[in-house]
Amino acid sequence: MMELIGTDATPIEVLLVEDSPGDVRLTREAFKDAKVHINLHVAQDGAEAMDFLGRVGKHVNAPRPDLILLDLNLPKKDGREVLEEIKESPTLKSIPVVILTTSASETDILRSYRLHANCYITKPVDLNGFLNVVRSIDNFWLSVVKLPREARS
Amino acid sequence: MIFRGRFRYGQPLYDIFARNIGTVNHNNTGLSCVHFGTSLIARQTETIATRVFNGFVMKHTPTEPPTKDTRNPVAAMEGRLGSGLGALIVLIAVVAGWIVQRDRAARGRAEAALLESEERFRILVGGVQDYAIFSLDPQGTVVSWNAGAGRIKGYNADEIIGQNFSCFYSPKDIDEGKPEADLQIAAASGRSETENWRVRKDGSRFRANVVITAAHNSSGRLLGFSEISRDITERKEAEKNVGQMESRYRGLLEAAPDAMVVVNHTGEIVLLNLQAEKQFGYRRDELVGQKVKSIIPEGFAERLVADGTRSAAEALVQQIGMGIELYGRRKNGSEFPIEIMLSPLESPDGILVTAAIRDISVRKNSEQHLVNTVGELKRSNDELQQFAYVASHDLQEPLRMVASYTQLLAQRYKGRLDSDADEFIAYAVDGANRMQRLIQDLLAYSRAGTNGKALHEISSENALKEALTSLRAPIKESGAVVTHDSLPAITTDETQLAQVFQNLVGNAIKYRSIEIPHVHVSAMKNGGNEWIFSVRDNGIGIDPQYFERIFILFQRLHGQEDFKGTGIGLAICKKIVEHLGGRIWVESQPEKGSSFCFTLPERDGQ
Numbered sequence A: 001m002m003e004l005i006g007t008d009a010t011p012i013e014v015l016l017v018e019d020s021p022g023d024v025r026l027t028r029e030a031f032k033d034a035k036v037h038i039n040l041h042v043a044q045d046g047a048e049a050m051d052f053l054g055r056v057g058k059h060v061n062a063p064r065p066d067l068i069l070l071d072l073n074l075p076k077k078d079g080r081e082v083l084e085e086i087k088e089s090p091t092l093k094s095i096p097v098v099i100l101t102t103s104a105s106e107t108d109i110l111r112s113y114r115l116h117a118n119c120y121i122t123k124p125v126d127l128n129g130f131l132n133v134v135r136s137i138d139n140f141w142l143s144v145v146k147l148p149r150e151a152r153s
Numbered sequence B: 001m002i003f004r005g006r007f008r009y010g011q012p013l014y015d016i017f018a019r020n021i022g023t024v025n026h027n028n029t030g031l032s033c034v035h036f037g038t039s040l041i042a043r044q045t046e047t048i049a050t051r052v053f054n055g056f057v058m059k060h061t062p063t064e065p066p067t068k069d070t071r072n073p074v075a076a077m078e079g080r081l082g083s084g085l086g087a088l089i090v091l092i093a094v095v096a097g098w099i100v101q102r103d104r105a106a107r108g109r110a111e112a113a114l115l116e117s118e119e120r121f122r123i124l125v126g127g128v129q130d131y132a133i134f135s136l137d138p139q140g141t142v143v144s145w146n147a148g149a150g151r152i153k154g155y156n157a158d159e160i161i162g163q164n165f166s167c168f169y170s171p172k173d174i175d176e177g178k179p180e181a182d183l184q185i186a187a188a189s190g191r192s193e194t195e196n197w198r199v200r201k202d203g204s205r206f207r208a209n210v211v212i213t214a215a216h217n218s219s220g221r222l223l224g225f226s227e228i229s230r231d232i233t234e235r236k237e238a239e240k241n242v243g244q245m246e247s248r249y250r251g252l253l254e255a256a257p258d259a260m261v262v263v264n265h266t267g268e269i270v271l272l273n274l275q276a277e278k279q280f281g282y283r284r285d286e287l288v289g290q291k292v293k294s295i296i297p298e299g300f301a302e303r304l305v306a307d308g309t310r311s312a313a314e315a316l317v318q319q320i321g322m323g324i325e326l327y328g329r330r331k332n333g334s335e336f337p338i339e340i341m342l343s344p345l346e347s348p349d350g351i352l353v354t355a356a357i358r359d360i361s362v363r364k365n366s367e368q369h370l371v372n373t374v375g376e377l378k379r380s381n382d383e384l385q386q387f388a389y390v391a392s393h394d395l396q397e398p399l400r401m402v403a404s405y406t407q408l409l410a411q412r413y414k415g416r417l418d419s420d421a422d423e424f425i426a427y428a429v430d431g432a433n434r435m436q437r438l439i440q441d442l443l444a445y446s447r448a449g450t451n452g453k454a455l456h457e458i459s460s461e462n463a464l465k466e467a468l469t470s471l472r473a474p475i476k477e478s479g480a481v482v483t484h485d486s487l488p489a490i491t492t493d494e495t496q497l498a499q500v501f502q503n504l505v506g507n508a509i510k511y512r513s514i515e516i517p518h519v520h521v522s523a524m525k526n527g528g529n530e531w532i533f534s535v536r537d538n539g540i541g542i543d544p545q546y547f548e549r550i551f552i553l554f555q556r557l558h559g560q561e562d563f564k565g566t567g568i569g570l571a572i573c574k575k576i577v578e579h580l581g582g583r584i585w586v587e588s589q590p591e592k593g594s595s596f597c598f599t600l601p602e603r604d605g606q
Helices: A021-032 A048-056 A081-089 A107-113 A127-144 B013-022 B039-050 B070-079 B084-127 B147-153 B171-175 B178-190 B233-255 B274-280 B300-309 B312-319 B362-415 B419-447 B462-472 B470-478 B494-511 B569-579
Strands: A012-017 A038-042 A067-070 A097-101 A119-122 B004-010 B024-028 B031-036 B132-136 B142-145 B191-199 B205-216 B222-231 B259-263 B269-272 B325-328 B335-347 B350-361 B454-458 B481-484 B489-492 B517-524 B528-538 B584-590 B594-603
Touching: A012 A048, A021 A127, A021 B362, A038 A048, A038 B142, A048 A081, A067 A081, A067 A127, A067 B191, A081 A107, A097 A127, A107 A119, A107 B274, A107 B489, A127 B362, B132 B147, B142 B528, B147 B222, B171 B178, B178 B191, B178 B205, B178 B222, B205 B233, B205 B259, B259 B274, B362 B419, B362 B584, B419 B569, B454 B462, B454 B494, B462 B470, B462 B481, B462 B489, B462 B494, B470 B494, B489 B494, B494 B528, B494 B569, B494 B594, B569 B584, B569 B594
Parallel strands: A012 A038, A012 A067, A067 A097, A097 A119, B481 B517
Antiparallel strands: B004 B031, B024 B031, B132 B142, B132 B222, B191 B205, B205 B222, B259 B269, B259 B350, B325 B335, B335 B350, B454 B489, B517 B528, B528 B594, B584 B594
16 A cells, blocks of 8 residues: 555665754664664754755765754754755755754744744653654654655655 | 273273273274173173263163164263363273272182182092091081992981091990090191091991091191091901911921922022921022022923913913922032922912922932832843743753663663662662653743733633643542532633642642542632632641642652652642732641632733
8 A cells, every 4th residue: 555665775864963962872773663774864963964965075975865853953053044944945845854852942833834844843851752752753754654756866 | 781881092991991891892983882791890890980980871781782872972971081080080990990800800710710629629529439538527526428438337428417426436446535536646646547447337347447637727726627538348358368378378388398499480489498498408598589490400490480480370280290300409519309399379479389399319219229129130030030941941951861861771771780780770760750850840830920921711610621631640540539610701821720720639639548539629709809719629638837838849748659749739830820910828637638729810801
């Protein structure tokens, strides 16, 4: 019934924009049990995320991600700007962006959706909650949802 | 009757006749026809002429003009007068007649003038209404009486003329011999002026200003007196009122707690009170006559004068509710904040402005102090709020790492290290978890009551239902029975009210006794404009000594082994209720259940 992407032949490319190594590691741990093969790329700040997406510098060979997990509070260029640039770019705007942040502020939530974030998730404070969220992302965005493929290179 | 005669005459005669007797008609005979008029002098001349010319009388002719007949006797007379003696006699007679005539005429003219002026005087005096003018003989008997006297004293002329003027005096004055004394003074010094009570015909009294003037003839004999008197009762009353008003005004001025300064239209101080002396450090005499700007600095003085004297009505409007805050200057040059109220005061010298000047240094200082304190309090409150929020938020990040990784450690390595490691990890996980709860509670507390949402009329019953939905798990687990009365609609914040219900009902279930928890929520209208909500339970109850303490942040009465929790719930309830304008308290006894009550004000819906 459902066409699954992320088979061994075509792994799912996920860009995690996150400055906390602890969260990066937890995310990796959570994806370990993923139903699909995931290539997790990490950008540690907003500027690097844009380099990755624009294939600039050391990211010249970077793949186009199928999904972006974006923290909002980031060094250099923060997540809100990154989101805005992605959604204004004709080539990047079709990539689903999941906001994954500690902020539960109404302002941030509203603003993110207005900038066309695809969903907004507040990081649960306990481990199991966090693992569940990442698994949900895996389950929903990488298994249930049909992602656009046309622009993949 | 007209006498007519003919005389030969020269220029002197002509003059005499022409001027004094009558008209002289010339004719071509060289004689003139003298027309004697009807005047006194003409008659006199005729008499003399008749006597002188006795026997050869001048022809008496009635009014008809000269005729041939009348001319003849004249011609006859003419003939007799031919001699020089005759002429002389005629001349003497005529001159004598003329002299007598002249004196009589002069006397007559003077008499006429006198009569005329007396008449005029009589009319004048008689018509005067405002003054009683009458004359007395030397004994004080009334001999003349004018209209004013009649009006003022109530007697007609015929009633009073002939009476003694002492009837105008009060019995007491009469006993004391005042009437005689007044006359004596007037007789001696020519005039007496008194202000006294006088009595009218009807017995009523009036205050009179009385001038009695003695009249003497040229030889110094006392002929009588004239009295002019005026009713000055009203003037006296008015003077008395003015005097009373003035003394009252001065009394008020002195009694006023503020400095009072009365200023005229040129900005000069005309009056001030003791407070003004004290406040400005001047003696009264140093300030009276000074410009007001010497005590109220430049700029304001002009305004004071302009505002104050524009017009009484406008100024009155101005002063209502108008406090002007400015600075006053003391004698030593120091300045102090003042508040001024202006009010106009009509006076015979034009509009004066009464300025009530209040030294507001103390008030200003305390106002400033209050403003500063409130500002500081607000700043510190805001900082605290911000601090609590930021701290709990930012603390959460590293804590999440600690908690997550100790939990991960526990999950992955439980039983794979030694038992000590398991125990240590367990404590680390527990500590991190509790720390997380505390931080979350602190965050919740710092947010409570601060969402700043507009209040709407909501159903408090809905708020309770919302709370019960959140409490589904503990209610189910404990088998609690939660009941409620009909709860009112009220203007408040539904989310926050639900939070309060959730915490209170949650506590009622949590701190239960061995019995199945029964919780009842009710509301009743207070006498005032507020609702009292109550959440009653059959739980473990609370020792009254802890009634205050339980509402303080993180204060708990039980260890974690008995009841889990951070001690945040009631602190949040208190914060929310107070933020919504109410109070919260508990009524309880150990082992007899508790009633948590809170009030919410009734407001108009928005």
